[in-house]
Amino acid sequence: MTQKIIQMCHVTKAFGTKVVLDGLNFNLQRGTVTGLLGKNGAGKTTLLKCALGLQTPQSGIITVFGEPARDLSAATKAKLAYVPQEVTLYPWMKIRQIVAYSRAFYPRWNDSLIERLMKDWELGVEERVGTLSTGQMQKLSILLALGHEPELLVLDEPVASLDPSARRQFLATLLEIAISGDRTILFSTHITSDLERVADHVVVLKSGKIVYHDELSALKDSVKRLRIINARALPATMRDLPGVLHWESTDANAVLSVDNFSPELPERLSREWQAEVTVEDLNLEEIFLELHHG
């Protein structure tokens, strides 16, 4: 079976003159939990929608489980689930009814999982959809996406409206799904601390292109901030140094962030610039900011 659940090749999507995805390439590997990061307007939602064939790009090739995204078979659709940022569900239905309604679309459905989650997530079966808060609506739409145990689960800002305890419950459920085996999860988020906990891979979208896609731990290992103190041979500009994301310098001191850190680097710089070099580990939020300088 294919190891690439989603493949996007040279995808360009523009709305009018505004280019949102700019010749983007992306492969989603089977069995990964991938977090998608990007500033507001970076194109995260567009990427997710194009990936599932919900929007049509101007050019490029997209496949899901090996099938063209715009022309998925019913069997493939039954293997995936998508939770959009904002959900519209029939407001007159009770939760019990909307669960039964969604259930009817799929060949299999995990009743015990849904019952348990409804209890854990404090969704009352007799409540009407129209009376739910934004957060409760988000919980309900996530829940409805899990019933058929999709092999591929795509979520757009799933935790945006959830309170901290609901967020933790949701993350625990995601992990439970990830632990249970052959499942692939792709989600966009602004909350880097959640991503740090549950994701094994991270994708950073910037100006319509993917500027980073690798294991989260590799990102943390390779992006570091270096403090250069009392340098006697600081170069006039650090722009030409490979891997520099951002730098600031005054006289004999400098702070620079790099995306190609290796344990030898501080020693080398210390020798070449005759300076004291200290290394700072960065968390994902700080890395995100470093990747978006300028």
Place this chain on the structure above:
Amino acid sequence: MDPVLLFQINPSSGLPIYRQLMDQVRTLIGAGRLTEGDMVPSVRQIAEGLQINPMTVSKAWSLLERDGVLERVRGQGMRVLAAAKVRGTVKERQQTLQPLLEQVVAQAAQLSLSREQVLAAMAAALKELPGE
């Protein structure tokens, strides 16, 4: 005690979670809380208990296996190997302290402390060390 409780991680630290886990296994062995032959919790137990991604845990365990700290026991999980191998040479153990020392040096520079003043502070802190 639930062995998962021996571990604690901070996902928002700059140190990748797999490294935090690796460091903690080494520290627990160093402190004698894990000894030769002890089984470490499974990937699943750690992932569920600490609510972290299972691939992160298996990465930590595999690297510790590569380093000769843990060994895989068929059908049972991972077991702590002879503790002697873990302790390493003095130089290797000093190396572990290096990142912390660099932070101390940087902070000391910000605080305009002299070399002697830093060493004095360090000597005072070392009094807390058992066996000193």
